[in-house]
Amino acid sequence: MNDVKDQRYTATILTVDDEPSILEVMRMRLGSRGYRVLAAANGREALELAKGTFIDLAVIDYKLDGEDGVSLMEKLQANQPKLPVIILTAYGTIATAVDAVKRGACNYLTKPFDGEELLRQVAVCLEKDLRVRGESPFEPTTDLPEACARIITRSSLMKAVLAKVAQVAVTDANVYIEGESGTGKELIARCLHGLSTRRAGPFIAINCAAIPENLLESELLGYEKGAFTSADRRREGLFARADGGSFFFDEISELSLPMQAKLLRILEEREFYPLGSNQKVKVDVRIIAASNRNLEKRIHEGLFREDLFYRIHVIPISLPPLRERKEDILPLAKHFLAELSEGSGKLIKTIAPSAVRKLIKSKWPGNVRELENVMEYAVAMATGDTITSDLIAGPMGEKDTPPSFRDAKETFEKEYLIQLLELNRGNVSQAAKTAGKYRADFYVLLRKHGLDPMDFRDKR
Secondary structure (H helix, E strand, O other): OOOHHHOOOOOEEEEEOOOHHHHHHHHHHHHOOOOEEEEEOOHHHHHHHHHOOOOOEEEEEOEEOOEEHHHHHHHHHHHOOOOOEEEEEOOOOHHHHHHHHHOOOOEEEEOOOOHHHHHHHHHHHHHHOHHHHOOOOOOOOOOOOHHHHOOOOOOHHHHHHHHHHHHHHOOOOOEEEEOOOOOOHHHHHHHHHHHOOOOOOOEEEEEOOOOOHHHHHHHHHEEOOOOOOOOOOOEEOHHHHOOOOEEEEEOHHHOOHHHHHHHHHHHHHOEEOOEOOOOOEEOOOEEEEEEOOOHHHHHHOOOOOHHHHHHHOOEEEEOOOHHHOHHHHHHHHHHHHHHHHHHHOOOOOEEOHHHHHHHHHOOOOOHHHHHHHHHHHHHHHOOOOEEOHHHOOOOOOOOOOOOOHHHHHHHHHHHHHHHHHHHOOOOHHHHHHHHOOOHHHHHHHHHHOOOOHHHHOOOO
């Protein structure tokens, strides 16, 4: 079994117990091995914590104050399928343990428990779950659709998004994806389609902001010959082509109010008349919509219909910006480097540590799309086998205003770690010794800031 502290991904463990002393013992024990620990005193707190965070494993007391720990386990697993759970029981009865395991627990521990046994059980349950290895459930494999395989992430924020995508894909409800420009909304939409029961059907996508208003209706509905001056032949609309599959409306906030009214009617009736036709066309499509604007604000401004909002906003998915998931910057940069260098015929192998530092420090207002553009420029201008700092062009959102004390402290800590790794060429033991830290504690800091020692190894 691998030592957890040598993993590249920090597992997040949710602990739930109504005894503060037990929570503190678990926090200290699990924290000493580099796990990220979230503590809750009851089921309500636990469910609230799990809403915004991808949980790798939960340790739950069987008898909480007025609650059943196994029932709480089932609620958590309803939101995050196959979540591994260890049940703590003070009763130690065979029946209690068997019931918990039958209902989905990975294992159980009897209170008072031994700290080493807790760590062993956690490691065993995490070993059964591939997420502890730092692999996204959507890393490239032959078992996943291509669109999902292209999603590259280490961050818990994006893994929580992908867990939700996998959960809602099997339903047929409409989905609304919200996120800043460049966060990958269409990629998520394609992944959703690829995991759904409609995956054998077509995936049709349009950018509502890119099609002129006077052409949008004919593009969506299609038309008969002679329907308007330039209609010299019959043309099938995009809605008809999407029958049996998924239709993705990107930047749906840019639709005009008249077009919103027509779209609402189509979504409600699931049928329409092509332009110039008196024959209805019935369609069976799943709607996936996206925008980088706040639709509720647009409603208050009178620019978006509230009834259409509720029709498309059945299941919301929010994509975090790249600046909030900096652990993903280097994996994405390396992916783009490999892809772009191959396409250009160049043999560019590495990103210099100074360039790594510049990438991590950047704010990325353009998100993943901006990162791809930056790497494309770097590859185009590179003359050697390494991407150097001078090739990482542009201010990339750096601001002159002073950061908060907390942000400044975090920045200093990360830059200090980068300097240590550069100085010691990725040797963690030596870097930890230089810093006066235990090796395990140094690994915790590296995981906190999304730093991989391999990025600083001498590749010569």
